[in-house]
Amino acid sequence: MKKHTLGMISVMTALSMAACSAATDVPEATTASETPAATEESVESSSNAYKAGTYTGEAQGHGGTIKVTAEFTEDAISSVSLDLSVETESIGQAASETLIKEILDNQSADFDAVSGATETSDAVRRALKDIIDQAKGIERSDSKEKTALTDGTYTASATSFGFTGDMVGEVTVKDGKLSDIKITEETDSVTGQWFKTAEEKLIPRILEAQSLGIDSVSGATASSGAIKKIVAGAIDAAGGNSDEWYQAPAKSTETVKLEGYDVVVVGLGGSGILSYCAAAKAGAKVFGLEQAAALGGNSASVYGPMAINSKNLAEKYNDGKDYMDADDLYDTWIEYVETDKKADIIRKAIDDSGTTLDYYMDNFDFEFDGMNGLLGSFVRKDWDKEWTVYTADENNTKWYILGPDHSYQFIRAMEKAKAMNKDNDYMLELKGEELITDESGNITGVRCTYYDGTTYEVYGKNVILATGGFIGNDDMMKEYFGYTANVIGDTLAKGDGIRMGQSAGGATYAMRTLPMIHLSQVPNIIRTGDLTADQKAILSALAITTEAPEVTINGEKWGAEDASGTDESTGLTVGIAYAPGFMYYTAWSQEDIDNIRTNGLSETTANANVNFIGNGGTLPAAGTPVPDIDTILSVGEEFNDVLSGTPLELAEKMNVDPTTLAETLGTTKDSKDKFYLVACAGWSYGTVGSLDVDINMNVLREDGTPIENLYAVGQDSEGVCNADGKAYSPWGGQAQSWTFVSGRIAGENAAKSALG
Ligand SMILES: Cc1cc2nc3c(=O)[nH]c(=O)nc-3n(C[C@H](O)[C@H](O)[C@H](O)COP(=O)(O)OP(=O)(O)OC[C@H]3O[C@@H](n4cnc5c(N)ncnc54)[C@H](O)[C@@H]3O)c2cc1C
Known part of the structure; x- marks a missing residue:
């Protein structure tokens, strides 16, 4: 196992990184604070109550x-x-x-x-x-006439994806119908563009269908769920019964054919948009399809790409001179992957990273900042200009938790590329399902489903797969790693591109490269008000501190050294990606907890960086008593962030060998002492292993021959820069740089191949 020493990044970066961390709309179960009261009465256990x-x-x-x-x-x-x-x-x-x-x-x-x-x-x-x-034998509640609503404006709230408070909304009922829905408070929008998408798309659909049975907006399911909860709460408050409002509108069964494209791009996140742009600029007729209701994928909420010696950035930040030793990076990279099997691609990933950024800046108006120390390499302090940051909005005020709001840059580039040919087009909420092939097995297009159920068959000469890897596919995660991971990013990345590539005979490369993980926190973010923000900060600090002994999910010792290479100032980690299940527990004896109650947190724990997914709370100064520590731990236990008990009880809860666990805890298995295990999980951006590609981004078969008209980009081809069983190339910004480099190569080659 390799330990990586992480470089310091500036306070501003650390804070904003921390303050944000959010996951995409991965948001797990959202929780309504005003769950509509159950209206049915408990069924009395009387004879013949039911038809058996x-x-x-x-x-x-x-x-x-x-x-x-x-x-x-x-x-x-x-x-x-x-x-x-x-x-x-x-x-x-x-x-x-x-x-x-x-x-x-x-x-x-x-x-x-x-x-x-x-x-x-x-x-x-x-x-x-x-x-x-x-x-x-009673009529279904959703097929009954709806209980009448009383006109008025009703306020309701629901826990959503934001970490620092509920979503609140006002719903107006007029003439017995839902006539207006306004969200008045939310914190989801600090985690990304997802809330805006849900607000824009879902609210008109609820109003039009007068139903809560419509699908959540793809890529914004947590925010969608919260909006529906708010409306359900308002319906109940208006005297109605929200259970009667879940009829699902009928889905379309139509099929639409779109024909005549040179290039079809599946997925319009970063690499898809960049491929689309390059293909359009090379003169191709391009169609793009995106499953989410917004452009940009995870690439719209990141910091930015690695950039080696971009001319534009050198002008801006280094008096026009090169600022990185490309050979040094190349040697480090080859040493890291321990093979020169893909040396040509790695060389290109480095050498083209700067020129490719210049190409997109010059042709599609991309803008970058931050080579002034905002973000340095994780591994080498002297690589202080290795990484650049997207320019945020004009006033540089709008930042998500993990980067500036730069979706406007992707939208602008897409519109410019679309305008390059009157036949170019793209659609959102259109999911690529499978490749279409002719009788000889040649790929001729992509079969897709629109959110309303319509099937689209999009025909084109070349297909570029850009679906962002497989972090959202539990089965694939278990197949390759044995475990799923907590996700900061988009769970729409379900491995569709890899699956489609494989269906055409494509091989994979370095599928077991560990998921991208630089951040750790409790596995189950408490979004409800069961704890205050400051109490949540204490729970987080107990999870991520390096002070306590660390225990794997198998009950074995997880060394602090291997564990994380955690940089205390930033909270960034790489090593936790190596831990079984991408998590471990910090172990606390009852005596430790009693000590915290009376004497407060230690210096180390009180200074742990809890900003990341930190729910907005702050830690008490070291030595300040924490009288509510038991409440914090017991709520943590309710949310599965804490386990407590004797070694035997804990072993049973963890399903591990009691002797091993007891030894790890420094006691015997029959000890009656109580321990607390606080879970610390790695939070992942996405996967790295991918389809195998050559230097043209053509997907390769097992025998190494290219599938001529099939390309893969971004996280669908990023394995070629990495190594099975290792953490993703950890110097910073490589994934996003690859979206640019691979995107341009695939777009230009697909256009060239189509246009002859
Ligand atoms: C919060 C966060 C911060 C990050 N920060 C950085 C950073 O600073 N630097 C860095 O290098 N990397 C960073 N990363 C990694 C980043 O994910 C990659 O750099 C980049 O997003 C990969 O681009 P992509 O095009 O492969 O994936 P994405 O940009 O995620 O795009 C994939 C797109 O495909 C769509 N899709 C999926 N399946 C289908 C389907 N069947 N049909 C149609 N569309 C589909 C998805 O909805 C998505 O829009 C970060 C990731 C996250 C989540």
């Missing part, structure tokens, strides 16, 4: 449609099974056992939501209510 049998109900959860199946005797619910496979594994799915127990104990749909998984709980409640109605 098995019933199934569905409802929209956080990630899609969940299913509940329940068996009824004549007077009881005798068994329940839940299909929560669409929900986030660590939250919604994890709630399954508790929900089943709650249902069977309560014998009704009036049960407590599971902390942190209220959206899933609420969907289960609605589906169960429907099932109970079926078993009682």
Whole structure:
């Protein structure tokens, strides 16, 4: 295992990085603070209450449609099974056992939501209510005439993706209908553009359909879920019954054919847009499709790319002179990947990084800043200009937690590229499903689904895959790493590009390169008000401090040295990517906790950088008593961020060998001493392993021959710059640099091949 020493980055960077950290709209189960009250009465266990049998109900959860199946005797619910496979594994799915127990104990749909998984709980409640109605022979609530609403304006709130407070909205009911929805408070927009997208797209759709059964906006599911919760709360406050408002509008079954393109780009995040631009500039007719409701993908909320000796940046920051030793970086890189198998590509990734940025600055108006010490390399202090930062909006005021708001740059470039040919076009909310091939197996286009259900067949001579890797695909994560990871970025990255490439015979490269992880925090961000922001900061500090012994999820010792290479000033880590399950626990004895209660946090812990996903709280100075430490730990336990118990009890909870765990804790397995394990998880931007490509970005078959009209870019081809089993090339900005370099190469080559 290699330990990386991380360089310091400026306070401003550290703070904004910290303050932000958010994940994309990965937001797991969002939680309504005003969960509409369950309206059904508990079913009395009286004889003949039900028609015995098995019933199934569905409802929209956080990630899609969940299913509940329940068996009824004549007077009881005798068994329940839940299909929560669409929900986030660590939250919604994890709630399954508790929900089943709650249902069977309560014998009704009036049960407590599971902390942190209220959206899933609420969907289960609605589906169960429907099932109970079926078993009682009552008409389904969503097919009944809706209970009348009283006109007025109602305020409701819901926990959303933001870390520092609920989303609040005002809903106006006029003539018994929803006539206006305004979000008056939210903190989701500091984590990225997702809230804006949800607000723009979802609200008109709810108003038009007069339904909450419409799909959440792709790429903005947490914000969408919160908006729906707010509307549901308002409906209930207006005297209605929100359960009656979940009818899903019928989906289109039409098929539309779009033909005659030279290049079809699947995914319009960074690398897709940059490919689109280069292909358009080279004269090709280009079509782009993006599953999310906004352009830019993860690339719209990052800091910026590595940039080696860009002429424009050299002018601005280095008197026109080169500012990096490209050979030095090349040698470091080859040493890092321990093979020269892809040496030609790595050389190009370095040499083209500056010239490619210049190309996009000169032709598509991209703008970068920050070579004045804002961001230096993680690994080498002397590489202080290795990395650049996107220019934020004109006033440089709008920053997300992990970078400036620069989606405007991608939108501007896209519009410019689209205008280069009257036939160029692109569509949002259009998901690439599979490659279309002719009888001889040649790729001729992409079959896609629009959000309203319409199938699109987009035909073109060349296809560029730019779907951002596979961090959002639990099955692939488990296949390659054995575990899923906590995600800061976009979970729409479900490996679709890699799957499509493989379906055409494409090989993969370095699929087991560890996911990009530089940040760690508790695994389950507490977005509710169960703790104050300052209390959340203490929980975070206990998780990420380097003071406490560290225990792997297998109960073994995880050395602080290997653990993280954590830079205390920035909280950035690389090494946690190597930990089993991308996480470990910090271990605290009861004595440690008693000491914190009376004597406060140590210097080290009180200075841990908790800004990242920090919920806006601040830590008390070292030595300040923490009288509420027990509350902090017990709420942490409720959210699965803390485990407590004797070594035996902990071993059972962790499903590990008690002797091993006890030894790691420095005691014996029969000890009656109580310990607290605070979970510290790596938060990942995305995966790195990818399709194999050659220097032209052509996808390669197992035998090394190129699939002529298929290209892969960005995280769909980034494995070629990395190495199986290692952390992603850790000097900073390489992934984003690759989006530019690979994007331009693929766009130009696809255009050239199409135009002959
Ligand atoms: C918060 C954050 C900060 C980061 N900071 C940096 C940084 O400072 N420097 C750096 O080098 N890297 C950084 N990264 C890494 C960054 O993710 C990559 O640099 C970059 O986003 C990869 O570009 P991409 O085009 O491959 O993926 P993306 O930009 O994410 O684009 C992929 C797009 O494909 C779409 N898509 C997926 N499936 C389909 C489908 N089936 N059909 C249609 N569309 C689909 C997605 O919706 C998405 O828009 C950061 C990542 C995150 C999440």
